[in-house]
Amino acid sequence: MHDxxxxxxxxxxxxxxxxKVVNWLKRHRITSLVELTQRDLQVAKDHFPARQDGWVVxxxxxxxxERRLVPEGNSPPPSPVEVEVGRFAxxxxxxxxxxxxxxxxxxxxxxxxxxxxxxxxxxxLLRRLEPRLVEDFLRKAARTNNRFSMxxxxxTVRA
Numbered sequence: 339m340h341d342x343x344x345x346x347x348x349x350x351x352x353x354x355x356x357x358k359v360v361n362w363l364k365r366h367r368i369t370s371l372v373e374l375t376q377r378d379l380q381v382a383k384d385h386f387p388a389r390q391d392g393w394v395v396x397x398x399x400x401x402x403x404e405r406r407l408v409p410e411g412n413s414p415p416p417s418p419v420e421v422e423v424g425r426f427a428x429x430x431x432x433x434x435x436x437x438x439x440x441x442x443x444x445x446x447x448x449x450x451x452x453x454x455x456x457x458x459x460x461x462x463l464l465r466r467l468e469p470r471l472v473e474d475f476l477r478k479a480a481r482t483n484n485r486f487s488m489x490x491x492x493x494t495v496r497a
Contacts, residue, residue: 355394359386374408418459419452430497447494451475 344352362382368374376399383395402408416424423445430436430444454475457463472495479491 352394352397355391356398358391359395359398362386371407374402376403376408376410379408419449419457421459422452422457423449426497434497443490444494444497447491450479451491451495454478 359382362385363369363374363378366378366381368378379395379399379402383392383399386392386395426448427441427445430441431438436444455463455467455471475495476488476492480488483491
């Protein structure tokens with residue numbers, strides 16, 4: 339991680355969080371590296387909050403993938419949330435000409451919003467979206483985000 343310009347503090351935080359990830363994997367009957375697949379790591383990454391421990395799982399996933407220490411495994415079909423995020427990313431890329439960094443940022447925010455709504459693939463939920471639900475999501479997001487981050491979240495919800 340040091341080679342990829344992570345700070346000592348970040349590396350220390352990741353190393354402190356790693357046992358929590360390992361315990362989660364053990365609870366899901368994965369007790370050795372031989373049993374682990376990239377699919378399992380993706381499920382773990384989806385389980386942990388993106389802005390906290392999810393980053394640790396993402397770094398672990400990249401590390402093990404780059405060194406080819408775990409196989410890919412069978413990919414589950416994408417969830418309705420992931421399908422919708424993919425459609426939104428395509429829209430941003432092809433229609434609005436957004437940069438990949440912008441698309442990535444909006445995708446993270448949209449994923450959180452759709453999970454908050456408990457989106458299950460039923461598009462009528464999005465068509466009948468009430469301002470009260472958007473306000474509830476923004477209030478929840480405001481608890482853990484600063485004003486600058488909230489501008490990005492509002493921009494994603496508007497898009």
